[in-house]
Each structure stands twice: as structure tokens, then as C-alpha cells.
Amino acid sequence: MKKSLEKLLNKPLPVDPFMPQRAVITDIEELAPDHKKFSFAFCDESVNDSWNHIPGQFVMLTVPGAGEIPISICSSPTRKGTVELTVRKVGRKTEVLHRLKPGDYVAIRGPYGNGFPVGIMEGHNVLIIAGGLGIAPLRSLIWYILDRRHRFKEVYILYGTRSYEYVLYKEELKRLRERNDLKCLYTLDKFETEEDRRWADRKGLLTELIPMVELEPSETFVAVCGPPVAYRFIGKELLKHGYPESQIFVSLERKMECGIGKCGHCQIGYKFACIDGPVFPLWDTKNLPEMI
Ligand SMILES: Cc1cc2nc3c(=O)[nH]c(=O)nc-3n(C[C@H](O)[C@H](O)[C@H](O)COP(=O)(O)OP(=O)(O)OC[C@H]3O[C@@H](n4cnc5c(N)ncnc54)[C@H](O)[C@@H]3O)c2cc1C
Ligand code: FES
The missing domain is CATH 2.40.30.10 (Translation factors)
Incomplete structure (x- = not known):
């Protein structure tokens, strides 16, 4: 048929x-x-x-x-x-x-889910902040933007993980750093091996990279995905540097069974992470405190 x-x-x-x-x-x-x-x-x-x-x-x-x-x-x-x-x-x-x-x-x-608001991000700067496995959904966004590069202004990628051993998409991220149409800043928790030192721009937390970003915050959309414990600190640092709350989007993970708003496993207050999310504006995470 x-x-x-x-x-x-x-x-x-x-x-x-x-x-x-x-x-x-x-x-x-x-x-x-x-x-x-x-x-x-x-x-x-x-x-x-x-x-x-x-x-x-x-x-x-x-x-x-x-x-x-x-x-x-x-x-x-x-x-x-x-x-x-x-x-x-x-x-x-x-x-x-x-x-x-x-x-x-x-x-x-x-x-399933809503995804990042790529339509409204067009015509603006984009700041991508990934922690650990959080780089996975953001890789989709990175290539989406790079394949339509002319539609976006300045692009920054901040990526932090445990050690060089745990860096995902190593070759891709190395090549991205060599491009001149975006800026990449990488950090690691550990600086133990020669590879760690060669890879990272600095040792420390993702939040420490935010002051190194040279973007006009009011002209910038921010996409964040990483361990939920980091969201509170990343959000605070972004707000401190003047990024508007309505332009910061975080991706959340919740236990999910159906993915289509039927089972209630992913409910956060009056929202369902599977249909209202998994991407939420930072504003939502402040007004629904159990989100992060
Ligand atoms: C929207 C969404 C996107 C996701 N994307 C990815 C992804 O790209 N790559 C990836 O590896 N995983 C991702 N996950 C998490 C993934 O679904 C779980 O790791 C997986 O279901 C675990 O199944 P399991 O049977 O192996 O482990 P289980 O035995 O079910 O769980 C093992 C451990 O992981 C914890 N856990 C399980 N599911 C979740 C969850 N959803 N959030 C937080 N902790 C959890 C459990 O509490 C337990 O401690 C995503 C989850 C959601 C909701
Ligand atoms: S996963 Fe079933 S309601 Fe969201």
C-alpha cells in the first residue's frame, strides 16, 4: 500500500x-x-x-x-x-x-521530542557547550550548522570531558579546531598524560571556558548538553556574562518508556520531557526546580 x-x-x-x-x-x-x-x-x-x-x-x-x-x-x-x-x-x-x-x-x-530551535537560531551567533556524552546530540547540531554555515554568525564550541581517553569523536573535533569559520575550546578534568596536555586548551571545568568566549551575548543562542549537575553552574556563569535566559537551551535526560507522552515516566511538574523536551529553555529549569 x-x-x-x-x-x-x-x-x-x-x-x-x-x-x-x-x-x-x-x-x-x-x-x-x-x-x-x-x-x-x-x-x-x-x-x-x-x-x-x-x-x-x-x-x-x-x-x-x-x-x-x-x-x-x-x-x-x-x-x-x-x-x-x-x-x-x-x-x-x-x-x-x-x-x-x-x-x-x-x-x-x-x-521524538522537540530538538533545538534551529529556525530561530539562524542569523545569530551560536555557542555550543558540551560535557562528556552531551556532545552526542550537539554533534548533530554542529554539523547542521556547519553544513549551512552561511545562515549563522559566529560559532563557538566548548567541550569538556574527563581525560583525552574519554574525548568522543577525536578526529572530527581535531579537524573542527583547524577550521577558521568557528572557534573550539576544549577542557579536561585531568592533565595526566602528554595526550591530555596536547589536547586541552586548559585543565578545569567547562564553566572556566565561558569567560574566554568573545561573542555579543544578546546576539547569541546557547545550546547546552552535559551532566545535569553541571547545568546549574553553567547557567549561572552564562547569566553572569549577560547571555539572555530566553536564549539558553539545555537538553535533559529523564527515564523514558514510551517517548510519546503516554506513560508519564518522564514527567517533570506539568511538562513531559519526551514531548515538551528534551530541550528546554533555561527559564523552564528555574521555574520547575525538580528539572535539574
Ligand atoms: C532523551 C534521552 C536521550 C538519551 N540519549 C543518550 C545517548 O545519546 N547516548 C547514551 O548512551 N544514552 C542516552 N540516554 C540514556 C540511555 O537511554 C540510558 O543510558 C539507557 O536507557 C540505559 O539502559 P540500560 O538498560 O543499559 O541501563 P539501566 O539498567 O536501565 O540503567 C543503568 C544506570 O543508568 C541510569 N539511567 C538509565 N536511564 C537513564 C536516563 N534516561 N537518564 C539518566 N540515567 C539513566 C539508571 O538509573 C542506572 O543507574 C538518553 C536518555 C534520554 C531520556
Ligand atoms: S516517556 Fe512516556 S510520557 Fe514521556
Whole structure:
């Protein structure tokens, strides 16, 4: 039915976000201890063609024999033909996923959530602040912006993690630092090895990079993703430097079961992280204190 409709209309129909789509693992990259990036292709080619998402959105990934997990999309919608997810091994389902090999099958439904407000970010500076695995959804935003570079003004990326060993997308981030159309500042918690020292612009917390940013705050949108404990401090530092509260967006993780606003697992006050989020303006996190 779907195939004949597509033939009649001569274009792929949009992907049904409620329907799990079978997908095959095409590539697995070991990024850091317990962190792998998985590339997927949908078995139905028309789904590959019509797949679209907003940076910051997530999918529900079925790991065969284990269950479903929410995972942020780390690839950019500007790069078609593959969906990429970076997954840290933390428990049973992610452990089973980490044992899969290229050629194995999974199911993916989505994309879900709101994502970053890329439309209103256009025409402005963008400051991207990533801590640890928080770089995953922000990688989607980074490539979205870089593939449409002319639509945005100045771009800064601040990235902090434990040590060089835990830096994700090492080669990509090295190449980004060499570009002259954006500025990258990287920090590490530890400065123990020669590699740590070569990699980082400084040792210390992500918040210590914020004063090094040379942007006009009123002209800047900020996208933040990292460990929730850091949000309070990052938010405070951004406000201290004059970034408007309404232009700071943070991505939150909550326990999720359905991803579509039905089960209530992700409820925060009167908001559901799966449909009202996972990206929230900083204003919301202040008015719903249980958010962070
Ligand atoms: C919107 C969203 C996007 C996410 N994106 C990513 C991603 O890009 N990469 C990634 O590796 N993980 C991501 N996660 C977290 C991921 O869903 C969990 O790590 C996964 O479900 C754990 O499953 P498990 O069975 O392996 O571990 P479990 O046995 O379920 O849990 C292991 C440990 O992780 C904690 N945990 C589980 N789920 C969450 C959660 N949602 N938030 C905080 N702590 C949790 C548990 O409390 C427990 O301590 C995301 C979660 C959400 C809600
Ligand atoms: S995950 Fe079920 S309501 Fe949000």
C-alpha cells in the first residue's frame, strides 16, 4: 500500500514516527572506553530517503532480546542515508547493544521530542557547550550548522570531558579546531598524560571556558548538553556574562518508556520531557526546580 502510494505520488511518504522501523547496523566505531557510535540504515529504502529530524531529537531503539532505550541522534539531518547513535554502556540493554556487530538488526521509532530551535537560531551567533556524552546530540547540531554555515554568525564550541581517553569523536573535533569559520575550546578534568596536555586548551571545568568566549551575548543562542549537575553552574556563569535566559537551551535526560507522552515516566511538574523536551529553555529549569 505504502509503496504503491509513493509510486503514485512519485515521492517517499514521511516516516510514521509511531511505527518501529527495522534497521541494520552498517558500522560500529569504538570512540572511548564503553562508548560506541553505531551507524544504521533502514531496511525499507523509502524510510532512508524520507527520514528527517531536528538536532536534539531522540529515537527509541529496540535492542533485540533486551528492550527499548531512548538515544539522542548524533548524526545531522543534513547528511542523508544513515542514522548515527552514540551509546555508553551503563546497564543491561546498552550492554546487549554493545555486543552487536555490523549486519545485526534492530528497530528504531521516532524521531521524538522537540530538538533545538534551529529556525530561530539562524542569523545569530551560536555557542555550543558540551560535557562528556552531551556532545552526542550537539554533534548533530554542529554539523547542521556547519553544513549551512552561511545562515549563522559566529560559532563557538566548548567541550569538556574527563581525560583525552574519554574525548568522543577525536578526529572530527581535531579537524573542527583547524577550521577558521568557528572557534573550539576544549577542557579536561585531568592533565595526566602528554595526550591530555596536547589536547586541552586548559585543565578545569567547562564553566572556566565561558569567560574566554568573545561573542555579543544578546546576539547569541546557547545550546547546552552535559551532566545535569553541571547545568546549574553553567547557567549561572552564562547569566553572569549577560547571555539572555530566553536564549539558553539545555537538553535533559529523564527515564523514558514510551517517548510519546503516554506513560508519564518522564514527567517533570506539568511538562513531559519526551514531548515538551528534551530541550528546554533555561527559564523552564528555574521555574520547575525538580528539572535539574
Ligand atoms: C532523551 C534521552 C536521550 C538519551 N540519549 C543518550 C545517548 O545519546 N547516548 C547514551 O548512551 N544514552 C542516552 N540516554 C540514556 C540511555 O537511554 C540510558 O543510558 C539507557 O536507557 C540505559 O539502559 P540500560 O538498560 O543499559 O541501563 P539501566 O539498567 O536501565 O540503567 C543503568 C544506570 O543508568 C541510569 N539511567 C538509565 N536511564 C537513564 C536516563 N534516561 N537518564 C539518566 N540515567 C539513566 C539508571 O538509573 C542506572 O543507574 C538518553 C536518555 C534520554 C531520556
Ligand atoms: S516517556 Fe512516556 S510520557 Fe514521556
